[in-house]
Amino acid sequence: MSGLAPLLRQRMRRDWRQLLMWIIGTALLAYLSFTGVAQSYGSLQDRQELLVTVMANPVILLFRGLPSGAEQGAFMVFLIFPWLAMLAAFMSTFLAVRHTRMDEEQGRAELVSATPAGRTTPVVATVIHGLIANFVLAALTTLSFIGTGLDATGAKVAGFAVGCVGVAFLGIGLVAGQLMRTSRGANSLATWILVITFLFCGIGNALGTPSDDLQRLESSWLTWLSPFGWGENVRAYADNNLWPAVLALLFGLALAGLAIALQAARDLGASLIPERLGRAEASPLLSTPTGLVWRLTWGAILGWVVGGLLTGMLSTSLASVIDKMGNQNPAVAQILSNIAGGTGTLAQATVSVFFVLLGIFAACASVQIISRARQEEAHGTAEPVLSAAVGRVRWLVDYLVIAFAAVLGVAAAGVVGAMLGLASADGDWSLMETITITALGQLIAASVFLVLTALVFVLAPRATIAAGWTLIGIGSMLGLFGPLFGFPDWLVHLSPLAVAPEVTPDGVDVRGMWWLILAVVLGGAASISLMRRRELATGG
Numbered sequence: 001m002s003g004l005a006p007l008l009r010q011r012m013r014r015d016w017r018q019l020l021m022w023i024i025g026t027a028l029l030a031y032l033s034f035t036g037v038a039q040s041y042g043s044l045q046d047r048q049e050l051l052v053t054v055m056a057n058p059v060i061l062l063f064r065g066l067p068s069g070a071e072q073g074a075f076m077v078f079l080i081f082p083w084l085a086m087l088a089a090f091m092s093t094f095l096a097v098r099h100t101r102m103d104e105e106q107g108r109a110e111l112v113s114a115t116p117a118g119r120t121t122p123v124v125a126t127v128i129h130g131l132i133a134n135f136v137l138a139a140l141t142t143l144s145f146i147g148t149g150l151d152a153t154g155a156k157v158a159g160f161a162v163g164c165v166g167v168a169f170l171g172i173g174l175v176a177g178q179l180m181r182t183s184r185g186a187n188s189l190a191t192w193i194l195v196i197t198f199l200f201c202g203i204g205n206a207l208g209t210p211s212d213d214l215q216r217l218e219s220s221w222l223t224w225l226s227p228f229g230w231g232e233n234v235r236a237y238a239d240n241n242l243w244p245a246v247l248a249l250l251f252g253l254a255l256a257g258l259a260i261a262l263q264a265a266r267d268l269g270a271s272l273i274p275e276r277l278g279r280a281e282a283s284p285l286l287s288t289p290t291g292l293v294w295r296l297t298w299g300a301i302l303g304w305v306v307g308g309l310l311t312g313m314l315s316t317s318l319a320s321v322i323d324k325m326g327n328q329n330p331a332v333a334q335i336l337s338n339i340a341g342g343t344g345t346l347a348q349a350t351v352s353v354f355f356v357l358l359g360i361f362a363a364c365a366s367v368q369i370i371s372r373a374r375q376e377e378a379h380g381t382a383e384p385v386l387s388a389a390v391g392r393v394r395w396l397v398d399y400l401v402i403a404f405a406a407v408l409g410v411a412a413a414g415v416v417g418a419m420l421g422l423a424s425a426d427g428d429w430s431l432m433e434t435i436t437i438t439a440l441g442q443l444i445a446a447s448v449f450l451v452l453t454a455l456v457f458v459l460a461p462r463a464t465i466a467a468g469w470t471l472i473g474i475g476s477m478l479g480l481f482g483p484l485f486g487f488p489d490w491l492v493h494l495s496p497l498a499v500a501p502e503v504t505p506d507g508v509d510v511r512g513m514w515w516l517i518l519a520v521v522l523g524g525a526a527s528i529s530l531m532r533r534r535e536l537a538t539g540g
Contacts, residue, residue, distance in 0.1 A: 315421065359446050
């Protein structure tokens with residue numbers, strides 16, 4: 001294939017920074033998970049008691065892996081594997097879409113297809129690129145597990161399984177790029193498949209059959225419909241079965257082959273699923289630039305709002321369940337209390353932990369909207385808007401307003417979901433104070449990510465998307481996993497999510513609220529002021 005080597009080098013040179021962050025982040029999470037397990041569940045009895053409680057309350061398996069015993073290695077994989085696999089999956093799908101459908105959108109694929117490289121060579125180069133990225137991720141994850149001092153065989157199996165799940169989603173991303181007309185549509189399709197299969201795996205585990213000693217679980221058939229389920233069923237550090245991971249690998253390669261065949265059969269720039277035709281006449285909403293921003297982003301906002309609603313429902317639905325777990329196993333109570341700041345009842349701690357996830361969803365919604373502003377600018381579609389009676393400042397303010405509305409919508413959906421959870425489970429309505437205060441705090445914390453991303457957009461527009469998602473990744477790691485991994489307080493408190501206001505037995509602890517509000521005000525004002533002096537930065 002003429003041109004394969006130059007294309008592969010170009011992709012690696014273009015992506016190495018992004019891939020380095022994904023890979024190192026995954027490997028670091030794998031290593032730190034051992035520290036968290038050793039500190040929070042240091043004894044065999046603690047681990048056995050937690051597994052017994054999990055079997056009695058299988059809804060918890062929606063967010064954890066497949067129990068395979070209480071030995072330290074198997075228990076660590078049970079707690080952390082789904083999140084390692086999810087990072088590999090996101091890395092792979094974004095990579096696949098970026099080098100297929102996005103290249104077609106931006107005209108790069110047309111230039112390449114006019115050379116001797118032809119039309120299918122770029123897809124082949126993307127497949128090889130994705131395989132190399134997942135191989136490196138699997139290798140570093142394996143080394144991280146080995147670095148904990150646990151069995152090397154289990155480490156290799158766990159790392160191999162994570163990489164194979166990544167390859168499966170590489171194939172899904174490649175096919176999504178063939179099906180959808182835009183990179184936004186392809187990324188959305190791949191992400192929804194990722195979320196649905198993640199839930200299939202969790203629900204399938206929850207419906208599984210526990211062993212007589214309540215230390216091991218056999219998955220139900222639903223788990224086997226998900227690449228996450230295949231990865232979990234290798235049972236690293238327990239059975240070390242490689243064939244489910246090989247199934248994920250073969251699945252990804254088969255989809256990659258299908259993507260290559262579809263690329264050869266369709267017209268460049270076309271898609272198998274055509275775009276929905278627009279209306280003959282625009283609605284009154286599109287008569288304003290703010291309405292246009294809403295029209296461009298409402299679908300993404302709706303997805304995050306639904307996620308916020310479900311998170312709120314789970315926070316209160318599981319509060320009583322986790323309260324019983326804490327009574328049975330003090331280690332569970334301690335770790336939840338640590339994540340929530342070490343204050344309040346166990347039910348309040350449960351709400352606080354879930355609402356940190358709500359804050360992450362709200363931050364993601366805002367970053368995605370600011371990223372859309374960057375995409376409009378890079379693709380040249382912002383120029384017609386700015387050529388009308390719309391200034392650069394007004395254009396940015398519209399995106400800031402809609403992004404803040406998205407943050408507010410996600411937080412409000414979380415509160416509504418929590419109320420529905422209380423109503424359905426006949427819960428403790430005294431939690432409403434905790435729910436309201438925590439949601440407000442996470443709204444402020446998410447707004448910090450919004451203004452920081454806006455500042456990057458104004459000062460270094462080409463770094464907007466990478467910087468915005470990196471900030472969320474670091475903030476989530478510190479805010480959600482920092483207490484679990486025993487990070488020092490000063491490091492955890494660098495995350496806005498970790499210093500949002502909370503309810504304590506003595507009242508409301510505002511913690512870093514005033515600093516967060518100051519950061520939002522100054523960051524928003526600075527981004528608006530600096531936009532006056534910035535020229536458009538088109539192109540990737």
